[in-house]
Amino acid sequence: MSTTTTTTELVETKKSGGLTAVAANYIDERTSISTAVKELGRKIFPDHWSFLLGEVALYSFVIILLSGSFLTFFFSASMTPVLYDGSYVPLKGVEMSAAMSSSLDISFDIRGGLLMRQVHHWAALLFVAAIGLHMLRIYFTGAFRKPRELNWVIGFILFILAMAEGFTGYSLPDDLLSGNGLRIIDGMVKGIPLIGTWISFLLFGGEFPGEAIIGRLYSLHILLLPAIIVALIAMHLLFVVVHKHTQYPGAGRTNQNVVGYPVLPVYAAKAGGFFFIVFGVVMLMASLFTINPIWNYGPYDPSPVSAGTQPDWYIGFADGALRLIPPGLEFVWLDRTYSFNILIPLVSLGLFILVVLIYPFIEAWVTGDKREHHILDRPRNAPTRTAIGAAGVTFYAALWATASSDIIATHFRVTIEGVILTMQFLTLVGPFIAFFIAKRVCLALQKKDREIVLHGYESGRIVRLPGGEYIEVHQPIDEYERWKLVSYSDYKPLMIRPNAQGKITAGQKLRAGMSRWFFEDRIEPVTSTELEQSHGDHH
């Protein structure tokens, strides 16, 4: 090789590297960003599909922000009546609010507007669904345990805020469907004793529907709620970085380490690519499938209600709760009406939400466990928690399904009364059945794990011994697999102990009772002694 070529190569590499280096240096000297990049870039993330669900939620939120910004350019949040003069024929000349008219213009007269509306709406549905699934993963793997309790609370508040965002957005077009949704909210607010009517008038600026509500919801929808959500997402992610990511149990994984890939370069590239995958899925849905055809619903008018009027899926559980309440629960007392058909759902849903919100603290109190946990539980190894989760999911699912009672009735050809009765039963009794089944299944799976650890897999190979005895050969499990099956924390019911004054308080008794309920039925992990012994038994 001649010297000239080497120098040119050198010069070239220096040139390209030089610019990056200069730019990087320029930025670093002014921002000290290299510390952050070093720290973040070396952050290890374990690889598992269920760890990406939160990412899906984040990405759908980004899509919502982008498409939503587009929509704000053309949406007019005003309830001033106008005559529609756009290109959708069956609404021409109909009087409607400017909000509805501008939503229709977005759908029919602005290039790409309908696509953006549908992207926005599908992404919103995906956003809440991804949060829900993410939350289920966190719950069933026990990822909310110390030190992540607060992040669970933040995440759950994000879920509630996402629903609020969804509902305010659903109401903005001022079409028949959204107006009916608002009317139900108005009814629920008015159902609160003493202050309900006042709150309703305050909210709507007078008698429902008034002329103020769309503008107010718009402020909440595009300003206040997104700002809080962005702030909470930032906190949520910061906590993920501070706490390190949890990981599933496995050989080589301990509470002190994280086994996975560093953020840079592979993980960041994968995650960045994944954003476009999620965007692509949303785009496909939005371009091929209609969502919220406001042109069918027409402008809001308090008199008509369409068959099949439902909220978007994430509000369904509340709608279902209203549908489940039997009639005749309104009482007049002291000249005031007390609508228990509203109050019972309001209070029970409020309690349900509260229990989910503070569940990590309840469990920590019951177990008395103050250790940090970075290794996830396999759901079977926490039978009572898994069973409580199954009960909660059943309760929620029953309420949720009830929101579609009329659609179930027509499509499965059953009576709507029968559907409601079945769902009432499932809502009240279903959680107990689910609890029992889930707990027994968990215990059975734990027993199976124990069996496998001690005696290995049944290989199906029958061998005749010289003495004439037939035995089935059990394949011993390899050590890596065995680690997964034996390394879980086992809890025993707490003993009641008297406090410093020598008294046993009611709180102590409750805690001991709860602890007994949690851990009475349990399968202990296989100990090494047991393992030693079992080796002597066979082969």
Add this chain to the structure above:
Amino acid sequence: MTTIKKPKSPGGRKAGRRHPLSSVALIAIGLLFTGGAYAAFSTSTASAETSATSQQTIGEGKKLFAANCATCHGLAAQGTGSGPSLIGVGAASVDFQVGTGRMPLQMNGPQAEKKAVQFTDEQIAALAAYVSSLAPGPGLPEAKLLDEKGDAANGAELFRINCAMCHNVAGAGGALTEGKYAPSLDGVTSKHIYEAMVTGPQSMPVFNDMNITPESKRDIITYLKYLENNPSPGGYALGSLGPVSEGLFLWIFGLGAIVALTVWITAKSN
């Protein structure tokens, strides 16, 4: 046929009859007359059912009625314990019930359902003629009310106010009590929609001409046909059932696809 002029000479007559074009002419004349008669017949049924329905049609209808309907409705359509009286229900009611296959009833259930039509158009017309001969009632709609060229915007508004609570804003149908339901209006002919409004079959209320004028009914039909003939601007409509089908689609296909992709993206390469 006597009005057609023929050549006078006997020889010419014979030659005319044997003329190569004579069969063509005969067929043309025949077609002209049957077509004309058919047109006259159909317009007259549309305007008023009494003028064109001859006694003979009524007689035929009576026979059909006795054979197929009288078991439940009684031999004189007076009604029995198992079927209502049909006196005064009019031709529109018969045409709707029999023309959509709801009658004759196949089995007892929450409501009579649409099924394969059991009679030919002539038989249905005969039945309608017979039933309307018993007492005056709502007649078949005029053709100009079914031309689907009314004001769709007015129709849409009327539909939302009067029909959507049972049939859904997009006419996709909805649930009623005790297993009854408002059927989907997709694919229902204009005539049957009109007749249903006038006669109020089963759980449906009657929308008489004082309530919704014939022109407004025409508008409603125009709107429904607009929905039927124009695909949803947003893409596949998922049954036009509203947020339930959207949510179901999102959870199964949207989130399903996303989860499949997360599994794919985190899969270890072989």
